[in-house]
Amino acid sequence: MSIDNRFGGVPLLGRGLNRRSVLIGATGALAAPFVLRPRGARAADSIVVVDDGGVVQEAKREVFFKPFTADTGVEVIEVSNNSGHLERLKAQVVTGNIEWDAVYLNGQGANAAAKEGLVEEIDYTQIDVAKSLHPEWVLPGGLCYAFFTGGIAFNPAKHPAGKHPTTYQEFWDVEKFPGRRGMLQRAIYALEMALAADGVPANEIYPINFDRAFASLDRIKPHINVWMSQNEQAINMLQTGEVDFDFTFISRVIPAQEAGVSIDIVDDNSTISGPSYIVIPKGTAKKDLVMKFLTYVNRPDLQAELCNRIGFTPENGEAYSLVKPEMLAKLPKPGHPNAIALDMAWWGENLTEAEGRFKEWILT
Amino acid sequence: MALVFLVPLLTTVYFSVGGMELTAEYFLKIFQGKLYQAVLWTTVEISVVSALLTLVVGYPIAYHLSKQPPRRRLFLSMLLLLPFYTSILVKSFAFTVVLGHSGVINDGLRALFGEGAVVQLLYNRLGVYIGLVHNLLPYMVFPILTNLLSQDPNLPRAAELMGASRSRIFWKVTFPLSLPGVAAGVLLATVLSLGQYITPALLGGRQDMMMANLVHFQIAQALDWNMASAISVVLLSLAGLIILLLSRVKGVQLFEAKTVS
Numbered sequence: 001m002s003i004d005n006r007f008g009g010v011p012l013l014g015r016g017l018n019r020r021s022v023l024i025g026a027t028g029a030l031a032a033p034f035v036l037r038p039r040g041a042r043a044a045d046s047i048v049v050v051d052d053g054g055v056v057q058e059a060k061r062e063v064f065f066k067p068f069t070a071d072t073g074v075e076v077i078e079v080s081n082n083s084g085h086l087e088r089l090k091a092q093v094v095t096g097n098i099e100w101d102a103v104y105l106n107g108q109g110a111n112a113a114a115k116e117g118l119v120e121e122i123d124y125t126q127i128d129v130a131k132s133l134h135p136e137w138v139l140p141g142g143l144c145y146a147f148f149t150g151g152i153a154f155n156p157a158k159h160p161a162g163k164h165p166t167t168y169q170e171f172w173d174v175e176k177f178p179g180r181r182g183m184l185q186r187a188i189y190a191l192e193m194a195l196a197a198d199g200v201p202a203n204e205i206y207p208i209n210f211d212r213a214f215a216s217l218d219r220i221k222p223h224i225n226v227w228m229s230q231n232e233q234a235i236n237m238l239q240t241g242e243v244d245f246d247f248t249f250i251s252r253v254i255p256a257q258e259a260g261v262s263i264d265i266v267d268d269n270s271t272i273s274g275p276s277y278i279v280i281p282k283g284t285a286k287k288d289l290v291m292k293f294l295t296y297v298n299r300p301d302l303q304a305e306l307c308n309r310i311g312f313t314p315e316n317g318e319a320y321s322l323v324k325p326e327m328l329a330k331l332p333k334p335g336h337p338n339a340i341a342l343d344m345a346w347w348g349e350n351l352t353e354a355e356g357r358f359k360e361w362i363l364t
Numbered sequence: 365m366a367l368v369f370l371v372p373l374l375t376t377v378y379f380s381v382g383g384m385e386l387t388a389e390y391f392l393k394i395f396q397g398k399l400y401q402a403v404l405w406t407t408v409e410i411s412v413v414s415a416l417l418t419l420v421v422g423y424p425i426a427y428h429l430s431k432q433p434p435r436r437r438l439f440l441s442m443l444l445l446l447p448f449y450t451s452i453l454v455k456s457f458a459f460t461v462v463l464g465h466s467g468v469i470n471d472g473l474r475a476l477f478g479e480g481a482v483v484q485l486l487y488n489r490l491g492v493y494i495g496l497v498h499n500l501l502p503y504m505v506f507p508i509l510t511n512l513l514s515q516d517p518n519l520p521r522a523a524e525l526m527g528a529s530r531s532r533i534f535w536k537v538t539f540p541l542s543l544p545g546v547a548a549g550v551l552l553a554t555v556l557s558l559g560q561y562i563t564p565a566l567l568g569g570r571q572d573m574m575m576a577n578l579v580h581f582q583i584a585q586a587l588d589w590n591m592a593s594a595i596s597v598v599l600l601s602l603a604g605l606i607i608l609l610l611s612r613v614k615g616v617q618l619f620e621a622k623t624v625s
Contacts, residue, residue: 087584112587180465185570225465226487229565236457241466242486352586359578360399362570 046075047101047286047293053080055255059309068296074289086113093118093282101286102293103279105142108188110277111348114141120280123291127298131317133334134275134341142277145297146312149273149332149339150189150249155238157262165245166266167338168197172216174223179244181220182237185227187358188347189247190217192272192340206343208354214361227362238263254311254330271332274342275315307331379593390594400578400595407558407575408602410489414496415504415553419546421497422504426545427538429505430512441509444502456566459486459495491567496557503556504549511545512538551610555603575599 049065051057057080065076079100081088086109092098105113113119119141129138137144152171154164159179165171171181171193183190194216195205226243228234234248235256253265278297280290296302303314304322313331314320320328332339347354380390394400425444429437447455462468463485473481485491515538523533561576575595582592 084584086587090587090589108585112585116587185565224570227570229562230453232453233456233566236460240457240460240464242460242464352588355581355585356399359573359581360402363399363402363573 045073045289046077047289048077048079048099049293050079050081050085050100050103052104055310056312059306059312063302063306063309064293064296067302068293072289072292074292076293085109089113089118089279089281090116096283098281098283098285100281101284102290103281105277105279106148107137107275107277107342107344108347108351110139110142110275110279111344112351113279114139115348118279118282120282120284120287122280122294126291127294129298129316131300132315133317134273134315136341137275137315137344139277139344142279143294143297144275144277144315145303146276146306146315147273148249148251148276149271149313150247151265151267151270151272152245153234153238153248153253153263153265154245155241155262156264158241159244164266165270167269168193169199171245171270172197172220174220177245180225180242181223182226182228182234182243182246183220183224184231184234184247185229185362187354188274188342188351189272190358191354192342193247194220196270196340202338202340205340206346208346208350210354210357214357217361235261235263250313250330250332251311268333268336269338271336271338272340272342273313273332275344276312376593376596379590380597381594382590390591391598393591394594394598403573403575403578404598404602406571406573407599410492410496410560410564410572410574411554411557411606414493414500414557415550417493418497418500418504418553419550422501422549423508423546425501426505426508426512429509441506444505447498448502452562452566455498456495456563459491459567463491463494486567488569489572491569492564492572495563495567496560499560499563500553500556503552507548507552508542508545511542511548515541547610551607554606554610558599558603558606 051060057078061076061078065078068074069076085103085105089100089103089105090113092100110119121140122143124138127143129135129143132138132144134144134147137147152165152168156164163177164179165173165177170177174181183193191208191210191213192205194213195208196202197220198212198216200212226233226237226246228237228246231248231252234246235252237243237246239256239261248265250265253263256263278294280287284290298316300314300316300318301322303312303316303319306312307314307319307323308327311327311330314323317334320334323331381387382389394404429440432440460467464470465482465484465486467485469485470482473483485494519537519541520533523537528536559576561574561580564572564574565577576599579592579595579599582588582595
């Protein structure tokens with residue numbers, strides 16, 4: 001991932017400096033900005049879609065973009081931007097210089113964007129979300145099309161069944177399951193893990209009791225050898241033997257397994273799932289086309305196909321019967337009583353406070 | 365030029381006081397919050413120490429380079445620039461393979477002396493310093509090298525004729541004359557490491573959080589750009605202060621250097 005792009009949110013830096021923005025800059029002094037919308041320079045029947053790049057975007061190109069273009073003739077202009085969607089989205093909306101028409105965001109990002117008023121409302125008369133697995137994730141400002149599930153990952157060659165923790169209570173039990181441990185260095189997921197480890201049932205995690213969560217985290221703190229700041233580190237840590245058990249996502253474990261890495265992730269009893277959204281930047285002139293695009297993103301057959309390719313778990317319940325059995329076996333079973341689903345409404349309200357407390361906690 | 369630099373800078377300052385509200389709220393949060401104080405201190409400590417460590421590692425390299433024939437020097441300089449062209453994520457992976465718990469060094473120690481000899485070289489402060497020195501080395505070596513190459517070769521020769529030993533020549537002639545280069549290198553390294561974010565995050569421990577990390581959180585996750593701007597202004601002022609201090613020191617050293625020569 002390119003870290004250098006991280007701060008390039010302003011139009012004069014990073015990718016913002018292109019033919020269009022130069023054109024706008026040169027003529028902006030002469031004409032009112034709304035006359036010179038960047039889209040004026042673009043073909044009328046195209047939309048700009050922003051995603052993370054890499055295998056994920058390649059899969060979406062085949063699964064969503066190509067059928068959409070083939071049916072409608074609307075070209076999908078892809079932007080790969082592996083970090084910093086949210087701040088660039090804000091910069092575009094705040095400056096009124098909208099270059100993007102649809103943006104893939106995680107749950108925290110989509111909720112923050114909606115809260116700040118950076119996104120258009122999804123027209124749910126065009127999109128049927130009645131079969132959504134998590135009705136609480138249906139957001140006025142973003143379409144949830146898939147979700148990610150995290151859990152405890154380990155190396156089965158080193159830690160066969162019975163030698164690795166399968167629940168967060170066992171992850172916290174360093175005597176019964178000796179081994180080096182890694183966790184993500186962020187409040188989201190860590191607080192849920194801590195409460196589950198302390199015996200809170202999956203359906204009673206929210207609203208998060210900070211005191212209880214941090215007291216539980218205090219117990220595991222001396223035994224965490226690596227606090228990972230990037231998701232990308234988790235697989236490498238297990239691969240190089242830096243840690244024995246860490247928290248990562250099924251969608252990262254599957255490609256690693258396919259690449260021949262000895263890695264596995266425990267199922268069902270230790271899963272934490274979070275939504276993945278697609279949002280429409282506020283002020284885009286292409287909302288109608290994007291809505292049409294979203295009907296493709298919501299199609300069960302296409303969601304199943306995306307899952308078959310890269311293991312993104314479909315949010316549309318109708319997609320499940322179309323997923324390959326061998327892939328289905330690797331995915332969490334919907335509705336399992338121990339499965340934790342991130343409460344995005346709670347996180348939307350409490351992210352800043354939780355993150356601040358978590359950062360203070362981790363420094364001491 | 366001034367426009368390109370000044371407009372974003374002034375915008376940042378404008379954001380940091382809450383725009384037209386002209387509030388000190390965000391700065392108060394920084395100076396009163398335990399989190400910000402701890403992180404500010406960590407940031408200063410990491411920057412200063414890593415700059416000094418880079419000097420200790422970089423000076424001998426620059427000295428060695430200055431003694432090489434030009435073609436060889438060019439080749440070695442290019443090797444020195446290699447870290448520039450490598451992504452930090454790839455580098456951090458490579459660091460784990462060499463310095464990690466099951467890395468080359470620790471596997472060797474384990475084979476020779478048993479499990480007790482294993483040393484934790486990454487995911488702590490040491491890991492941050494290793495990563496930063498690796499990153500900052502070119503910024504230290506090239507200013508010193510430029511200085512060493514521009515020194516009058518007659519000076520050490522004269523000292524030699526007067527019967528000075530090689531170490532005496534180095535400490536009394538070459539080193540004092542190179543102090544402006546040293547000051548420039550230290551300055552660059554300190555200021556650059558002040559803004560470091562990803563190296564400490566990838567190679568450090570839980571306590572090695574930098575100010576830039578908090579800026580990123582405020583910009584990208586909390587979307588609180590006022591707070592992010594206020595932290596940036598503090599960071600920028602800190603960099604300014606360090607430049608000011610070092611420019612003073614540099615002047616003094618320059619003066620002494622002249623007396624020696």
